[in-house]
Amino acid sequence: MILETSNITKHFGGLKAVSGVNLKIAPGAIHSIIGPNGAGKTTLFNLITGAIPPAAGHVVFDGNDVTGWSPERLAKVGLARTFQRTSIFKNLSVVENVALAIRSREGVSRSIWQSTASEQAIVSEAMDVLGKVGLRGRDKDKAGALAHGYQRALDIAIGLALKPKLILMDEPLAGMSRGDRETIAALITELRASLGVTIVVVEHDVAMVMRLSDRITVMQHGEVIADAPPAEIRDNEAVRKAYLHGSFAA
Amino acid sequence: MLAASLALNGLVMGSVLLLFSLGLTLIYGVGRIVNFAHGAFFSLGAMAGIWLANSGLPFWAALLIAPIGVGLLGVLLDWAVFARIRDRPMVDSLLLTFGLALLITGVLYELGGRNVQILAIPSALQGVVDIGAIKLPMYRVFLSLLAILLTIALLLFLKNSDWGLRVRAANDDPEMGACLGIDRENLMHSVVGVSAALAAVSGVVGAPIFTAYAAVGDKILILAFMTVILGGLGSLRGAIVAAYVVGLITVFGEGYFGGQLALMLLFVLVMAMLINWPRGFFGEGRTE
Amino acid sequence: MSDSLAASATLSRDMVRTTTYALVVVAALGASVPLWTGSMPFLLILASQAVIAAIVALSLDLLMGSTGLLSFGHAAWYGFGAYLTGLAAKLLTPEMLIVLPLTLVATIVLATIIGFVLVRQIGKTFAILTLALGQIMFALVFVMSGVTGGEDGLQGIPVPKAFGIPVVRPDVWYWILYGVLLAAILASFHIRRSPLGKAWLAIRENTERARFIGLDTGSLKLLSYVVSATLAALAGGLFALFNGAASSDLLNWFESGKVLMYVVLGGVGTIIGPVIGAAVFTITEHYVSSITNSWLIYFGGFFVLIVIVAPGGLFGALSSLWSRFGASRRGAAS
Numbered sequence: 026m027i028l029e030t031s032n033i034t035k036h037f038g039g040l041k042a043v044s045g046v047n048l049k050i051a052p053g054a055i056h057s058i059i060g061p062n063g064a065g066k067t068t069l070f071n072l073i074t075g076a077i078p079p080a081a082g083h084v085v086f087d088g089n090d091v092t093g094w095s096p097e098r099l100a101k102v103g104l105a106r107t108f109q110r111t112s113i114f115k116n117l118s119v120v121e122n123v124a125l126a127i128r129s130r131e132g133v134s135r136s137i138w139q140s141t142a143s144e145q146a147i148v149s150e151a152m153d154v155l156g157k158v159g160l161r162g163r164d165k166d167k168a169g170a171l172a173h174g175y176q177r178a179l180d181i182a183i184g185l186a187l188k189p190k191l192i193l194m195d196e197p198l199a200g201m202s203r204g205d206r207e208t209i210a211a212l213i214t215e216l217r218a219s220l221g222v223t224i225v226v227v228e229h230d231v232a233m234v235m236r237l238s239d240r241i242t243v244m245q246h247g248e249v250i251a252d253a254p255p256a257e258i259r260d261n262e263a264v265r266k267a268y269l270h271g272s273f274a275a
Numbered sequence: 276m277l278a279a280s281l282a283l284n285g286l287v288m289g290s291v292l293l294l295f296s297l298g299l300t301l302i303y304g305v306g307r308i309v310n311f312a313h314g315a316f317f318s319l320g321a322m323a324g325i326w327l328a329n330s331g332l333p334f335w336a337a338l339l340i341a342p343i344g345v346g347l348l349g350v351l352l353d354w355a356v357f358a359r360i361r362d363r364p365m366v367d368s369l370l371l372t373f374g375l376a377l378l379i380t381g382v383l384y385e386l387g388g389r390n391v392q393i394l395a396i397p398s399a400l401q402g403v404v405d406i407g408a409i410k411l412p413m414y415r416v417f418l419s420l421l422a423i424l425l426t427i428a429l430l431l432f433l434k435n436s437d438w439g440l441r442v443r444a445a446n447d448d449p450e451m452g453a454c455l456g457i458d459r460e461n462l463m464h465s466v467v468g469v470s471a472a473l474a475a476v477s478g479v480v481g482a483p484i485f486t487a488y489a490a491v492g493d494k495i496l497i498l499a500f501m502t503v504i505l506g507g508l509g510s511l512r513g514a515i516v517a518a519y520v521v522g523l524i525t526v527f528g529e530g531y532f533g534g535q536l537a538l539m540l541l542f543v544l545v546m547a548m549l550i551n552w553p554r555g556f557f558g559e560g561r562t563e
Numbered sequence: 564m565s566d567s568l569a570a571s572a573t574l575s576r577d578m579v580r581t582t583t584y585a586l587v588v589v590a591a592l593g594a595s596v597p598l599w600t601g602s603m604p605f606l607l608i609l610a611s612q613a614v615i616a617a618i619v620a621l622s623l624d625l626l627m628g629s630t631g632l633l634s635f636g637h638a639a640w641y642g643f644g645a646y647l648t649g650l651a652a653k654l655l656t657p658e659m660l661i662v663l664p665l666t667l668v669a670t671i672v673l674a675t676i677i678g679f680v681l682v683r684q685i686g687k688t689f690a691i692l693t694l695a696l697g698q699i700m701f702a703l704v705f706v707m708s709g710v711t712g713g714e715d716g717l718q719g720i721p722v723p724k725a726f727g728i729p730v731v732r733p734d735v736w737y738w739i740l741y742g743v744l745l746a747a748i749l750a751s752f753h754i755r756r757s758p759l760g761k762a763w764l765a766i767r768e769n770t771e772r773a774r775f776i777g778l779d780t781g782s783l784k785l786l787s788y789v790v791s792a793t794l795a796a797l798a799g800g801l802f803a804l805f806n807g808a809a810s811s812d813l814l815n816w817f818e819s820g821k822v823l824m825y826v827v828l829g830g831v832g833t834i835i836g837p838v839i840g841a842a843v844f845t846i847t848e849h850y851v852s853s854i855t856n857s858w859l860i861y862f863g864g865f866f867v868l869i870v871i872v873a874p875g876g877l878f879g880a881l882s883s884l885w886s887r888f889g890a891s892r893r894g895a896a897s
């Protein structure tokens with residue numbers, strides 16, 4: 026397992042946002058996490074990536090117990106994420122956004138004097154990453170000026186630039202047009218194939234999730250109610266209940 | 276002996292600080308504004324006390340009129356100035372109140388604030404009170420009682436009145452407050468007004484002890500800032516405890532090491548505390 | 564969509580060009596000051612003070628404009644530098660190539676310790692603590708009045724030497740100060756374009772995201788704080804040597820307010836804006852305070868006004884006006 030959480034728990038006041046979650050992610054998988062609004066999916070991501078400290082439980086990533094590690098430290102060992110609300114550097118150019126992530130792998134404060142050669146190497150690597158998410162032509166644009174779909178793609182590109190072993194994507198398809206969703210979905214499959222990166226996706230579009238994933242974890246009220254390959258999830262009674270008449274019919 | 280008398284004076288100091296800091300916490304809670312001009316309101320109160328006394332009014336009248344005047348000025352400032360930057364980034368509100376502090380201090384300099392003046396203690400409050408073996412000037416006892424009474428009154432008002440309910444709702448979550456149909460503009464006007472008036476009361480009652488001049492509020496502002504940080508930014512009960520802690524530290528520090536060193540001591544303490552407890556005594560300071 | 568994008572790309576190129584022109588013009592004008600103030604020595608003194616103010620402004624912009632940390636007590640470091648340099652010159656040696664580096668090292672140490680706690684706070688607590696720090700340094704002058712001279716200020720700083728040669732001529736002084744300013748400006752531009760500068764900007768813009776790409780935001784903020792404090796202390800040290808005395812006024816919060824004003828007036832993060840802001844402001848202050856003694860009122864009032872109507876600073880407002888003008892011109896042409 027590349028990522029394993031054991032009994033991970035977080036309460037906000039009386040609210041059990043995440044309680045006793047055991048998650049196992051196999052290396053190279055596309056693993057989806059689904060669940061109704063407020064199920065605790067984003068909170069789970071926050072716990073895994075060190076954004077908030079867990080009340081109890083452990084996170085093991087790539088063989089190390091990383092519980093309580095800071096986000097920057099986790100990013101350095103290959104754990105990247107994207108955000109439910111797009112989080113990019115809007116005033117920097119598109120290529121700068123990605124270059125920044127690449128440079129951060131090497132440590133920025135030591136490189137006040139950067140040779141033109143290494144600068145060019147970084148830019149060309151950044152252009153490669155942009156190429157993967159279909160942003161190559163927009164490299165000089167200000168990130169904030171991109172359309173919503175492109176901003177989401179840039180968010181992913183920043184994560185990829187870290188050369189992560191595992192990337193957590195929080196609703197990468199949210200608020201996108203039909204066409205854009207297909208593009209990003211194809212991108213996710215493509216990324217796994219070409220980079221071998223493990224991908225964990227939170228997504229509401231159940232039909233898409235069924236198509237995309239190797240395995241699906243279903244959350245409700247902060248707990249895991251099912252964890253199985255897509256075919257089994259489809260037939261799971263508890264999951265049907267959780268979604269009631271929702272999009273799950275598909 | 277000295278220690279006991281310092282302790283009593285520390286409580287006096289703490290009470291004044293409490294009254295002053297409450298206004299700071301209130302504005303912060305509702306408007307998320309750190310008001311750098313709060314000290315200027317204190318100076319304004321103290322100076323107004325002097326002007327009113329010089330114009331022949333008795334102390335009690337000054338104690339009533341000055342806070343009302345400064346409170347109204349607060350409402351006016353909120354309406355005319357703060358309202359312009361309501362939805363701007365936090366940076367702007369800091370800069371704005373800082374500029375306002377400069378402006379008010381500048382005005383006070385022109386209105387006689389260059390010289391240090393002392394407000395006379397009313398005859399009824401002269402003399403000393405014996406507390407056990409310690410003598411405490413009557414005025415200081417009055418000062419603390421007044422500050423404590425006003426604090427209790429304010430807390431009760433916050434707890435029981437309609438206005439208090441709205442303040443608390445907005446304090447917990449400004450957006451939620453808006454959802455409850457709270458008129459944020461009027462609420463902010465009133466909060467800034469009350470906050471300014473509280474600073475002015477502290478200024479007037481403090482004027483016989485801390486004196487009055489254009490920049491008299493500077494020092495208490497720093498003490499109050501230390502108070503709200505120790506108590507946790509935005510935490511009411513944190514501020515109450517912290518005010519007395521700061522009051523005692525200041526007075527003991529002054530008693531044993533001299534005034535300026537006490538301030539430094541306090542600063543080091545606050546910094547040390549922030550390393551371990553960045554959210555104040557009760558861990559309920561805001562971190563956004 | 565693509566049109567407006569193309570336009571904004573051209574605009575930023577316009578802005579770069581405007582900035583470069585401004586830089587060259589200011590640099591040339593600035594360097595020539597001693598040549599035409601020969602008959603008016605006080606003008607040269609005033610110009611030297613403006614240059615020092617510009618260095619302080621630049622130092623604050625290195626903090627506010629890079630990582631977005633707002634210091635309300637920057638005079639603390641300016642005053643610290645002034646007193647420490649003055650004392651070292653008095654007690655150790657008037658050789659400025661010794662006392663100034665000494666001051667810088669001391670500042671780096673102290674600013675690292677204090678900054679370590681400060682930069683870990685949220686913005687508001689940071690702002691409050693910087694204001695308090697200013698008051699603490701102010702208090703320190705009086706606590707140590709035995710060495711600092713307390714109320715009377717630090718008097719009798721000897722005429723400094725460079726390589727053993729006394730520096731007395733006002734024009735030489737001016738060129739030294741001016742050289743430091745130019746070097747600081749160039750260094751700032753260089754840092755801004757370096758990976759470090761980009762990382763700082765990223766923190767200013769989106770600290771959370773910066774952490775998740777592995778940037779050590781704590782250390783990076785601390786670095787910008789220390790760099791900023793050190794440059795301010797250098798300015799203070801130069802002032803003390805130039806002026807031959809230092810007073811507690813240097814540490815007054817009005818002084819911090821002024822520095823903040825230079826930066827806000829000039830436009831946070833524009834590097835050259837705060838420099839111009841400082842120069843214009845210092846000269847204006849000199850003339851306005853010679854005709855009225857209620858300078859603080861105008862200062863405070865202007866401060867409030869700027870924050871309300873031109874939060875990007877005059878430089879920012881002008882350049883956006885300029886680009887709007889440019890855009891409408893292009894629009895008319897097409």
Ligand SMILES: Nc1ncnc2c1ncn2[C@@H]1O[C@H](COP(=O)(O)OP(=O)(O)OP(=O)(O)O)[C@@H](O)[C@H]1O
Nearest residue numbers: 037040042060061062063064065066067068069109
């Ligand atoms: N910082 C916080 N403080 C208090 N409550 C929180 C906080 N963060 C999340 N919650 C609560 O925890 C619960 C889980 O939230 P979370 O964002 O993890 O859900 P989610 O599954 O990502 O939902 P969505 O699909 O809407 O994104 C929600 O009820 C939310 O209101």
Ligand SMILES: [Mg+2]
Nearest residue numbers: 066067068109
């Ligand atoms: Mg979510």
